[in-house]
Amino acid sequence: MLSGDDIHLSFGGVKALQGVSFEAAPGVITAVIGPNGAGKTTLFNAISGFYKPDRGNVRLGDQDITALRPDRRASLGIARTFQNIALFHGMSVIDNIKLGAHTRLKTGVFEALRYHGRAQTEELELRADLERRVIEFLEIDHIRHAPVTALPYGLQKRVELGRALAMRPRILLLDEPVAGMNREETEDMARFILDVQEEFGTTILLVEHDMHLVMDISAHVVVLNFGRQIASGPPRAVRDDPMVIEAYLGTEA
Numbered sequence: 001m002l003s004g005d006d007i008h009l010s011f012g013g014v015k016a017l018q019g020v021s022f023e024a025a026p027g028v029i030t031a032v033i034g035p036n037g038a039g040k041t042t043l044f045n046a047i048s049g050f051y052k053p054d055r056g057n058v059r060l061g062d063q064d065i066t067a068l069r070p071d072r073r074a075s076l077g078i079a080r081t082f083q084n085i086a087l088f089h090g091m092s093v094i095d096n097i098k099l100g101a102h103t104r105l106k107t108g109v110f111e112a113l114r115y116h117g118r119a120q121t122e123e124l125e126l127r128a129d130l131e132r133r134v135i136e137f138l139e140i141d142h143i144r145h146a147p148v149t150a151l152p153y154g155l156q157k158r159v160e161l162g163r164a165l166a167m168r169p170r171i172l173l174l175d176e177p178v179a180g181m182n183r184e185e186t187e188d189m190a191r192f193i194l195d196v197q198e199e200f201g202t203t204i205l206l207v208e209h210d211m212h213l214v215m216d217i218s219a220h221v222v223v224l225n226f227g228r229q230i231a232s233g234p235p236r237a238v239r240d241d242p243m244v245i246e247a248y249l250g251t252e253a
Contacts, residue, residue, distance in 0.1 A: 001026055002047070002078075002171050002203060007056035009046055016042045017053070018227045024171070024220075029197055029204045031214045031235075034224035035248050040207045041083060043224070044173050047205070048080050049073045060171065077170030081160045081177060083207075087148045093159050094144045097130055098123075100166030134162045137199075138192060154185035161192065165200075172196065174206045178213060186210060190217055215239065223248065 002024040009017040017039050024030040032040050045051045047058055049070035057066040065073055079100070087096050135144050138158050148156055157177060164172060177193065178186040190213055196202050208214050214221060214235065221238040223231040225247040231238050238244055 003059045007053045009053050020229045022222045024205045027201045028219040030220045031206045031218040032222045038224040039227040079164040079167040079169035080173035083175045085156050089149045097162045097166050100163035134165050138162050172202050172204045
């Protein structure tokens with residue numbers, strides 16, 4: 001269970017989050033929706049440790065992680081993707097994905113620099129594991145050695161998902177995973193997200209504007225507007241909520 005309780009966060013006079021509380025149940029997909037500027041990515045940044053709330057707390061199970069650094073949260077199993085692709089453009093697909101597993105490596109800095117003995121063995125084992133568990137899973141074996149800059153946008157988003165999966169996450173935060181994709185790419189990504197949840201039992205928290213995707217794959221939806229939580233519940237109930245219709249979906253919905 002990933003949860004937040006009464007989270008407040010301000011930037012100067014701007015109140016980005018005002019008393020937001022949520023629960024992401026174990027092993028299911030929870031979506032966070034709302035208009036631009038509602039505080040969705042700010043909430044993700046508070047969960048992953050980039051921002052520290054002014055008030056309130058974030059919990060992973062029974063553990064309060066509000067004060068933990070981002071790297072400590074990553075080591076506990078919280079991984080994320082970003083709204084804007086954040087890959088290393090000078091590197092190949094497999095090397096970008098390998099970076100996601102850094103929290104699992106035991107080799108020290110000096111051993112890694114020498115690249116001998118345990119360091120070499122550990123990297124070869126990691127590469128074999130990722131090729132089997134991530135690259136084949138995401139159907140990107142044919143591009144594993146390609147530079148990410150040579151890939152179309154949809155495949156770059158898939159590589160970023162692969163980097164997050166390399167961490168073997170307990171919690172996966174997906175920030176607009178299908179933004180900018182065409183319908184075919186969106187359907188592929190939706191299939192992969194569902195497969196991650198079903199095959200690995202991963203708890204997924206999803207920020208997305210594509211309402212068809214949200215309603216199709218989410219078990220629970222949280223709605224933000226101007227930093228406040230205005231609704232929370234099953235997709236159908238949220239879709240029919242008058243406050244949500246007025247603030248986000250529009251009367252035509």
